[in-house]
Amino acid sequence: MDRPPGPLPKEKMKAVLEASVREFAEHGYAKASTNRITKGAGISKGLLFHYFGNKKNLYLYTLDACVENYLQYLSVHLKDLSPDLLERMLEISGIKIKMFMETPLMYRLVASAFTDPPWELKEEICARQNRIYSKQVPLILKDIDKSMFREDINHEKAIQLVLAAMEALSRRHTAAFRERADGGLAELPKIIDDLKEYVDILKYGIYTGRKRKELSLPE
Amino acid sequence: MDRPPGPLPKEKMKAVLEASVREFAEHGYAKASTNRITKGAGISKGLLFHYFGNKKNLYLYTLDACVENYLQYLSVHLKDLSPDLLERMLEISGIKIKMFMETPLMYRLVASAFTDPPWELKEEICARQNRIYSKQVPLILKDIDKSMFREDINHEKAIQLVLAAMEALSRRHTAAFRERADGGLAELPKIIDDLKEYVDILKYGIYTGRKRKELSLPE
Amino acid sequence: MDRPPGPLPKEKMKAVLEASVREFAEHGYAKASTNRITKGAGISKGLLFHYFGNKKNLYLYTLDACVENYLQYLSVHLKDLSPDLLERMLEISGIKIKMFMETPLMYRLVASAFTDPPWELKEEICARQNRIYSKQVPLILKDIDKSMFREDINHEKAIQLVLAAMEALSRRHTAAFRERADGGLAELPKIIDDLKEYVDILKYGIYTGRKRKELSLPE
Amino acid sequence: MDRPPGPLPKEKMKAVLEASVREFAEHGYAKASTNRITKGAGISKGLLFHYFGNKKNLYLYTLDACVENYLQYLSVHLKDLSPDLLERMLEISGIKIKMFMETPLMYRLVASAFTDPPWELKEEICARQNRIYSKQVPLILKDIDKSMFREDINHEKAIQLVLAAMEALSRRHTAAFRERADGGLAELPKIIDDLKEYVDILKYGIYTGRKRKELSLPE
DNA sequence: TATGAATGAGGGTTCATTCAT
């Protein structure tokens, strides 16, 4: 971000951001058109480049806004989380899926930026990814009750396994909802119930028998 | 898909395919240039479109070749698989990672086609994805010894969980190796060892205690 | 017509002609595609150019076939024509409109060739136009009873006037029927009735009072 | 027609229009090259499409300019017209032929647009045609002295007949002058004399005997 | 601050025609 886009009036800023998110989310970085963005935002071409310098910057700025929004959303909803890692992961997955349903374009922009970075932006995007990780992981792992974990397994590995599994399972659900204009929110409980079943299986592998009993799972 | 690209001389066909795979894998569908492909393949623009009609067809044809190669590779290496689901998943993951290391461009093309389909090709790509699934899943699940599974969990869910987890964990390793020209093959054993640890954890969750003992895992 | 397309088997010839007429009529010379013609005729590109040399020749050949067909049609139907010029013009107009309705593509090809010749074919087309005129005009004027004409007007001019008027009036009707697949034939009588009214008016201008009376027109 | 081509500097606008008229008139819509137009107008490819969006728009805009010019020319010269329909048609035909000789390219563009519309522009062109008709017909028919008309013929039909005949006869003269750089103007009087003879014949058919006498035509 | 005219290389695609087989 060479050019700090400070003094651009908030209203216009918002219009640009909205148009940008839509354009980049719908067409991807490569095929996104700055022309359409200016038209969508109702500003002139000159102004866009005056403030953002070039397409790359604009994309990065847009991505940052989405990431910020993402982190903000998480931090707002991540209250009173369970000390049980798997329960917490369930809660977090629910939050993420909800977020995806509420702001699908933003979510999609971030997701595609990370899974398929636009090549010439790899480095910059990677930095954002690390930033998210460094902010997200502590959020997820803070005050986890590790006494529940089996002692004969690598705790770090166990956590990574859970993260990976939940991420992959969640994606399967979100993938189906693309473009289905917010109609999906009603199905959120069903999705979470589904995830819950997977979580229960994971519990067998990760928690001690004693804990499992407390959680009243069948031995 | 009007024109079956059959009779194009093998040598040229191969050149086109190679150039196509490289171009699409490196730049993505949107930014791939048919100009560069023709140049790379050493043929004229006219010929490319004479055979493939348009960019979409060319991409689909290229993708199909990669998918075919993928399935071929799997079917060749998937011999004498363990009846133990998790051991088998480990074997399969090893095969896939090896494949990725040997033909990273092809792998990448397929992967990005499925995770981030080029929008106007969604339907066609989805069909390919289903085809892979319908061929791959039976391969993975055939003759699995389900007697090892705990009876108090949903077997289908357990399998999906394992698939999802292994997929996500594998991706983390492959993501790092992009473009590191085959130098990675040496690290394959280390990677598999790493995955093995995750697999062990999953075993706790999925297999019965008796079976786990037979496998001589610590109780 | 550099290359006499003699030895091409009749069946193929017919297929080519049909495809050619359709293509040239629907797209015009400029936008017609020899590719589509070969596809439509079911022959190879090589053969088409082997026989016709180039697009120009093919067009000219196709045009000639249509012109021939036109003249043939006229000569077949132009029997027992009225000696009264205006009645005869009515009959002829009816024939032409019928021809247009029966073979709209051919008619359209010829018409557009003459009204808007493809520039680089101007000369060749002009020659065809003259050929049609030189064959058509005698047909129309043969054995006309000029005794009906007023003596105080230029007979040649009168004839030209009638020709021009009928041509323009007919065009107005055919223009409306483009692409309405043969449905128009039913309306032919109505069209002729309409033209008849114009003819009646012309009679006042051209024929002598005595003749008009004989024709039982109101004085 | 997204972009109103208003604010383009007059000089450039004029250059584009001139080049456009020439290109479209000489090659027709299908074969006209935007490349040649930009070159002829001395502007960049980008600018042409910045202003006109696409070839279709450019053509339509060019056509509109010609139509406007046509109507303008008519309205300027259509002063003090005779109340006699046929005399007036003679005057108007003279004006049109003069216009054709002075701006043959514009005239040709309009004429070919109407007689042979470029298919994908049929609707838009038809609208222009209707516009011309709705402006032109009142001009032609205003304050016509219908008392001159025979009472035993359909006045509307008579008018249409005259229009059609004059149009067809005029075309025969203009057709010959294509591309003969304005040299034709000298022959205008001869052409009008020629048309006059046809008009005289029409008078017999349309006007009453009394009126004809007043006009001192031979009975 | 804000505009939008201006660029020209490059995009995918179609074309009539040739020629070795």
Place this chain on the structure above:
DNA sequence: GATGAATGAACCCTCATTCAT
């Protein structure tokens, strides 16, 4: 006779970016 692979120029159009105003 008959094929269709092969060509490369030309097609219309889009692009991110610059800059005089």
